[in-house]
Amino acid sequence: HICMNTIGSYTCECYDGYELDSATNQTCIDINECLGESGVDYDKDCHECINTIGSYTCRCDDGYELHPNGTSCQGRLSEYD
Ligand SMILES: [Ca+2]
Incomplete structure (x- = not known):
């Protein structure tokens, strides 16, 4: 997956067909x-x-x-x- 730095944190985007795991916001899950x-x-x-x-x-x-x-x-x- 793709992560981008933001001020003080970072955010991740997932490939098509995946979404961020809402529990961690760090892992892309199907x-x-x-x-x-x-x-x-x-x-x-x-x-x-x-x-x-x-x-x-x-x-x-x-x-x-x-x-x-x-x-x-x-x-x-x-x-x-
Ligand atoms: Ca699927």
């Missing part, structure tokens, strides 16, 4: 996007959200497959493939 809201914290087309370190992935309903971006589901018979 965000569990799946605990959030569908369409806000994870893709609304993600049928079953599965948290991963630094990101998340999805398990898709029958007839759907994981989108190449790994974070949503798309119809298997899509004409847009």
